[in-house]
Amino acid sequence: MNANGNLVEARNLKKFFPVHTHFFSRAKTFVQAVVGVNLSIRRGETLGLVGESGCGKSTLGRLILRLEEPTEGQIFFENEDILQYDSERLRQLRREMQIIFQDPYSSLNPRKTVGSIIGEPLIIHRMGTKKEREERVLKLLEVVGLRPEHINRYPHEFSGGQRQRIGIARALALNPKLIIADEPVSALDVSIQAQVLNLLEDLQGEFHLTYLFIAHDLSVVEHISDRVAVMHLGRIAELAQSEELYRDPKHPYTQALLSANPVPDPTLERQRIILQGEVPSPINPPSGCNFHTRCPFKFEPCPKEVPQFKEIEPNHWVACYLYGPNE
Amino acid sequence: MVGENSYLLKIRNLHTYFFTDEGVAKAVDGVDLELEEGGTLGLVGESGCGKTVTALSIMRLIPEPPGKIVNGEISFDGSNLLTLSEAEMRKIRGRSISMIFQEPMTSLNPVFQIGDQISEVLRLHEGMSRREAWNRSVEMLRMVGIPSPERRIFEYPHQLSGGMRQRAMIAMALACSPKLMIADEPTTALDVTIQAQILELINHLQKGKGMSVILITHNLGVIAETARKVAVMYAGRIVEYTGVRSIFGTPKHPYTQGLLKSIPRLDADHIRKEKLEAIPGLVPSLLDLPKGCKFSNRCKYVFDRCAEEPSLIETASGHLVRCWLYE
Numbered sequence: 001m002n003a004n005g006n007l008v009e010a011r012n013l014k015k016f017f018p019v020h021t022h023f024f025s026r027a028k029t030f031v032q033a034v035v036g037v038n039l040s041i042r043r044g045e046t047l048g049l050v051g052e053s054g055c056g057k058s059t060l061g062r063l064i065l066r067l068e069e070p071t072e073g074q075i076f077f078e079n080e081d082i083l084q085y086d087s088e089r090l091r092q093l094r095r096e097m098q099i100i101f102q103d104p105y106s107s108l109n110p111r112k113t114v115g116s117i118i119g120e121p122l123i124i125h126r127m128g129t130k131k132e133r134e135e136r137v138l139k140l141l142e143v144v145g146l147r148p149e150h151i152n153r154y155p156h157e158f159s160g161g162q163r164q165r166i167g168i169a170r171a172l173a174l175n176p177k178l179i180i181a182d183e184p185v186s187a188l189d190v191s192i193q194a195q196v197l198n199l200l201e202d203l204q205g206e207f208h209l210t211y212l213f214i215a216h217d218l219s220v221v222e223h224i225s226d227r228v229a230v231m232h233l234g235r236i237a238e239l240a241q242s243e244e245l246y247r248d249p250k251h252p253y254t255q256a257l258l259s260a261n262p263v264p265d266p267t268l269e270r271q272r273i274i275l276q277g278e279v280p281s282p283i284n285p286p287s288g289c290n291f292h293t294r295c296p297f298k299f300e301p302c303p304k305e306v307p308q309f310k311e312i313e314p315n316h317w318v319a320c321y322l323y324g325p326n327e
Numbered sequence: 328m329v330g331e332n333s334y335l336l337k338i339r340n341l342h343t344y345f346f347t348d349e350g351v352a353k354a355v356d357g358v359d360l361e362l363e364e365g366g367t368l369g370l371v372g373e374s375g376c377g378k379t380v381t382a383l384s385i386m387r388l389i390p391e392p393p394g395k396i397v398n399g400e401i402s403f404d405g406s407n408l409l410t411l412s413e414a415e416m417r418k419i420r421g422r423s424i425s426m427i428f429q430e431p432m433t434s435l436n437p438v439f440q441i442g443d444q445i446s447e448v449l450r451l452h453e454g455m456s457r458r459e460a461w462n463r464s465v466e467m468l469r470m471v472g473i474p475s476p477e478r479r480i481f482e483y484p485h486q487l488s489g490g491m492r493q494r495a496m497i498a499m500a501l502a503c504s505p506k507l508m509i510a511d512e513p514t515t516a517l518d519v520t521i522q523a524q525i526l527e528l529i530n531h532l533q534k535g536k537g538m539s540v541i542l543i544t545h546n547l548g549v550i551a552e553t554a555r556k557v558a559v560m561y562a563g564r565i566v567e568y569t570g571v572r573s574i575f576g577t578p579k580h581p582y583t584q585g586l587l588k589s590i591p592r593l594d595a596d597h598i599r600k601e602k603l604e605a606i607p608g609l610v611p612s613l614l615d616l617p618k619g620c621k622f623s624n625r626c627k628y629v630f631d632r633c634a635e636e637p638s639l640i641e642t643a644s645g646h647l648v649r650c651w652l653y654e
Binding site: 161194216217258262 | 518524548550592604606
């Protein structure tokens with residue numbers, strides 16, 4: 001058990017994807033998906049990871065699971081360096097960490113029954129007898145709010161929200177410690193989102209789960225997370241307690257994101273920060289602070305060097321020269 | 328109070344059905360709507376509620392078979408669109424009424440340059456020459472905020488980002504200065520900062536040209552920020568219809584109330600992490616609708632009167648609700 005209560009620790013994590021211009025050519029350019037991320041996930045918490053498309057949040061989630069191998073950096077799970085694991089040990093690790101995917105339509109094998117989908121992890125990890133596995137699957141169906149007779153149905157017979165429940169049941173099958181939820185409700189209708197979010201919260205309490213909740217919807221992330229990290233173009237721009245981030249966003253990008261988020265209150269007079277220009281490409285990110293090309297507060301040091309990620313108030317971290325120069 | 332004759336668009340008793348092997352799906356089942364010149368009507372609802380089919384009915388783009396507009400009247404600028412010939416309708420589509428769709432990648436033709444796609448509209452409706460149309464297209468792209476339009480006009484949809492493609496589609500939709508623009512989930516597929524830009528653009532262009540807009544979305548935040556009047560749809564019917572402030576300030580239909588309670592909010596006056604109040608159950612299949620009030624099987628206020636389908640009841644001035652609670 002780790003002294004500081006961190007279940008996961010990522011240190012200086014980098015992931016670059018090569019861009020091949022022709023099928024056989026050597027890559028000369030890279031998509032810099034994750035660039036030097038330091039992040040820890042505390043046991044029992046829900047850490048929200050928010051950012052726009054292309055910011056690297058999904059890649060970061062996959063790196064932690066070792067579904068992608070990092071280009072550089074280290075990942076610790078319960079204080080052990082999981083990048084050193086051989087395939088057998090890695091397979092055991094997979095019992096502890098699971099993932100729920102965004103698209104309930106493509107993340108379930110359409111040719112398998114629900115029972116078979118949820119039971120598959122148990123078979124792969126050789127857990128229990130056939131009868132025990134079936135009992136576990138039935139229990140999991142109940143836990144996610146589906147019915148026993150659903151066990152023999154196929155994914156296409158279910159709605160998006162129900163399919164997401166199946167995905168959640170599958171993620172719970174092995175009793176993991178950590179669940180990475182990659183945009184689990186984005187594809188769902190508003191009223192179903194609420195059902196699934198409530199379910200995830202209930203399950204966290206019941207099964208002592210730790211969540212990394214990846215999303216682009218700020219309201220959803222704020223609601224479910226204890227702490228929130230904001231990513232921009234492969235780096236973490238800001239990290240704070242959820243209420244603190246929304247009450248007092250420090251990074252100009254966080255401020256712009258919050259300002260852009262439409263609020264369901266027509267009486268609110270809002271001073272909107274509309275960012276100028278396009279989201280820069282991760283293939284050719286801006287120099288220095290990667291937000292400076294769109295930042296309304298850009299000044300002299302910004303294009304020169306990457307700002308340090310510093311704790312400027314207790315538990316509130318930012319990477320921005322507005323809060324002081326690099327040390 | 329606006330008189331009956333000064334509406335730009337008036338829909339009365341619209342019924343659009345789809346005749347399938349499994350039965351008749353009554354996608355739009357008795358819809359009345361009106362829109363004044365320069366107004367913005369928000370059409371809200373979740374998947375399957377009929378909002379897109381309503382829009383496609385206005386545009387007469389319902390595939391026949393299996394669809395068919397079986398009843399109703401859509402008067403636009405003096406004519407009943409449902410009685411026009413296809414040739415007459417083609418003169419209206421893209422010229423007096425235009426539409427922008429949710430997924431810009433699938434609604435733009437991937438094998439034609441952006442310039443060609445905008446020019447096509449101009450050459451068809453305004454009889455412009457190739458050169459004139461091309462030059463005007465550059466101006467349109469500039470107007471919608473695409474930088475270096477004289478260069479980008481040669482690009483194909485896949486070379487543009489999502490936000491750019493949406494702008495290109497807006498350029499196409501506005502090329503002939505339509506009186507009415509129908510925007511079907513125009514920003515759902517876009518990042519929140521780009522969404523803010525696009526909504527701002529639509530707002531700005533609307534004011535500049537005095538255009539009327541029907542904005543279709545399931546995002547209540549977007550509705551609050553852009554619509555003046557709001558119609559909430561459920562199972563092919565309008566269940567509540569009033570001004571935007573009333574919808575949020577005094578929602579009357581249990582479904583509207585349920586939707587508002589089920590969304591996580593970033594505004595100050597709520598207790599964070601309080602459980603979301605989800606609407607139980609699922610939207611019914613159009614092939615298997617409940618008898619009586621279509622929301623009755625999910626409504627917490629259901630009582631014996633609900634066995635009969637309610638009509639729209641006027642509660643306060645201009646606030647219509649389809650619910651027996653207000654009889």
